[in-house]
Amino acid sequence: MGKVMALTGNEAVAEAMRQINPDVVAAYPITPQTELMHKFAEYHADGLVNTELVLVESEHSALSAVVGASAAGARAMTATSANGLALMWEIVYITASLRLPVVMAVVNRALSGPINIHCDHSDAMGCRDSGWLQLYSENSQEAYDNTIMAVRIAEHPDVLLPVMVTLDGFILSHTMERIDVLEDHEVRDFVGEYKPRRALLDVEHPFTVGPLDLTDYYFEHKRQQMEGMAHAEAVVEAVSREFGERFGRHYDTVEEYQLEDAEVAIVAMGSTAGTSKEVVDELRQAGEKVGLLKIRMFRPFPYDRIRNALRGKKAVAVLDRAVAFGSYGGPVYTDVRATFYGVSDAPVLVNYIYGLGGRDITPAHIRTAFDQLKSIARTGRVETLVGFLGLRD
Amino acid sequence: MSAKTWREIPIGGDVVDAGNAVEYKTGSWRTFKPVWYPERCIHCLFCWLYCPEPAILVEDGKVVGIDYDFCKGCGICVKECPDKAHALELVREK
Numbered sequence: 001m002g003k004v005m006a007l008t009g010n011e012a013v014a015e016a017m018r019q020i021n022p023d024v025v026a027a028y029p030i031t032p033q034t035e036l037m038h039k040f041a042e043y044h045a046d047g048l049v050n051t052e053l054v055l056v057e058s059e060h061s062a063l064s065a066v067v068g069a070s071a072a073g074a075r076a077m078t079a080t081s082a083n084g085l086a087l088m089w090e091i092v093y094i095t096a097s098l099r100l101p102v103v104m105a106v107v108n109r110a111l112s113g114p115i116n117i118h119c120d121h122s123d124a125m126g127c128r129d130s131g132w133l134q135l136y137s138e139n140s141q142e143a144y145d146n147t148i149m150a151v152r153i154a155e156h157p158d159v160l161l162p163v164m165v166t167l168d169g170f171i172l173s174h175t176m177e178r179i180d181v182l183e184d185h186e187v188r189d190f191v192g193e194y195k196p197r198r199a200l201l202d203v204e205h206p207f208t209v210g211p212l213d214l215t216d217y218y219f220e221h222k223r224q225q226m227e228g229m230a231h232a233e234a235v236v237e238a239v240s241r242e243f244g245e246r247f248g249r250h251y252d253t254v255e256e257y258q259l260e261d262a263e264v265a266i267v268a269m270g271s272t273a274g275t276s277k278e279v280v281d282e283l284r285q286a287g288e289k290v291g292l293l294k295i296r297m298f299r300p301f302p303y304d305r306i307r308n309a310l311r312g313k314k315a316v317a318v319l320d321r322a323v324a325f326g327s328y329g330g331p332v333y334t335d336v337r338a339t340f341y342g343v344s345d346a347p348v349l350v351n352y353i354y355g356l357g358g359r360d361i362t363p364a365h366i367r368t369a370f371d372q373l374k375s376i377a378r379t380g381r382v383e384t385l386v387g388f389l390g391l392r393d
Numbered sequence: 394m395s396a397k398t399w400r401e402i403p404i405g406g407d408v409v410d411a412g413n414a415v416e417y418k419t420g421s422w423r424t425f426k427p428v429w430y431p432e433r434c435i436h437c438l439f440c441w442l443y444c445p446e447p448a449i450l451v452e453d454g455k456v457v458g459i460d461y462d463f464c465k466g467c468g469i470c471v472k473e474c475p476d477k478a479h480a481l482e483l484v485r486e487k
Contacts, residue, residue: 099405160405198409206411209407213406217406
């Protein structure tokens with residue numbers, strides 16, 4: 001089954017896109033995503049995909065082209081980063097509102113300014129309320145697998161919402177990794193033929209997309225979007241289960257790593273989950289009861305799973321690679337805290353902001369976080385509720 | 394049309410019935426109303442040609458009346474009716 005390839009994160013997602021063979025892809029370059037579409041454009045030039053590749057003049061146009069293609073009945077994809085995602089902003093909301101099952105890779109990069117091209121999650125976090133599902137990838141293998149699963153999740157009739165697959169800029173996008181690549185026919189079989197619920201090109205069944213929707217029905221359409229989001233968690237679970245059964249790589253909305261008997265734990269997303277696993281292994285070998293909760297699916301936020309995984313722990317640190325300015329803490333932290341409102345056996349929850357603008361997060365930083373958690377577990381005293389890792393203080 | 398719940402309408406704001414504007418009666422928007430006098434009408438069909446709705450009813454090449462379900466009272470028909478015929482007049486809605 002499949003083959004092993006040495007691929008960067010960008011190449012891994014491009015490979016998945018080649019195998020998915022979407023009807024339409026719109027591309028506009030932005031660091032660190034550029035290489036992804038560069039690779040896909042090569043596949044297109046070499047005739048390895050049947051895709052209509054639309055080279056546009058901005059990211060606003062890229063997502064607009066994808067929205068038009070999707071409404072026309074095509075399976076459509078694109079990819080972007082940071083300021084490119086920000087320029088898509090208007091259409092990000094429209095894609096979700098029109099219930100178009102678009103899949104987009106977001107290669108995470110810090111939003112300007114001052115201008116920075118390196119990884120943090122401020123770009124995707126800006127879209128957390130936009131109605132897109134968000135899957136965060138721990139490594140490039142997961143980015144490849146998530147891209148394939150995202151197609152099925154987005155197009156599921158209970159969901160019909162766009163999916164953002166994120167991978168950490170440079171850390172994953174430009175780092176070569178060993179990737180288990182599926183056979184082309186396995187991917188095509190898994191994603192299946194796209195059967196749109198309606199297609200503008202189906203002239204036998206004309207319909208209107210995106211009409212004016214004022215005080216009389218807009219509210220009802222938002223309620224429907226909430227319903228799609230409410231169904232998404234079960235669909236992500238089911239599609240991930242099927243993927244695991246067929247291909248042997250198992251995923252869930254969250255991953256509990258050495259968590260069951262852990263007294264203290266870290267919550268992380270993206271590549272930092274991988275770094276945290278190394279530290280957990282190291283501390284476990286020293287006999288310490290520490291664990292990790294990796295959040296793979298950030299939207300919809302898996303409240304029940306997270307509550308059940310962390311309740312009863314003595315202290316938990318949530319790592320945020322983004323600031324939510326003026327908020328209580330980072331965006332992941334505030335959601336995890338909300339999960340525990342009114343829960344009697346809630347852990348002490350602290351927050352660390354880290355890695356902004358690509359600042360390295362090392363095992364030493366994670367050990368520092370665990371040290372504070374162990375101190376809280378011992379004394380019950382919290383020195384800093386919202387702290388920083390890797391900041392010169 | 395009575396407003397439907399979120400469970401009863403197509404998702405995404407899709408409008409799935411082609412030509413459904415006939416169900417949306419816009420006649421209630423009127424402030425002024427055109428009144429047609431058939432005895433003065435020369436059936437030049439200028440009113441029919443210029444009406445932004447199809448609110449001038451025509452049968453066999455002749456004006457037969459005004460569809461007040463859709464006429465918004467813009468007055469274009471009155472303006473375009475030739476002076477010598479003067480078959481249309483704009484009156485305030487009561």
